[in-house]
Amino acid sequence: MKRRMIRYMLDREISPVEFSELVNFSNENQHITPLQSVHGQSKSKNITFTDTLMIIAVIAVSCFFLLILMM
Numbered sequence: 001m002k003r004r005m006i007r008y009m010l011d012r013e014i015s016p017v018e019f020s021e022l023v024n025f026s027n028e029n030q031h032i033t034p035l036q037s038v039h040g041q042s043k044s045k046n047i048t049f050t051d052t053l054m055i056i057a058v059i060a061v062s063c064f065f066l067l068i069l070m071m
Helices: 004-012 016-028 034-037 049-070
Strands: none
Touching: none
């Protein structure tokens, strides 16, 4: 992660002060970054009831459209 941030700083030519502010900002907001769940670094993977309903709804809608296409 730090290597990627340093490479980003070199690519974008960010001053060290701006870079340290970026690092501090990312460290403060580490528990709410959506990238963590993508990389599998999140500690809690709770699937709520609403998430389950949304998954069921997506599957139902896709099956419905497949049924329409088959006709």
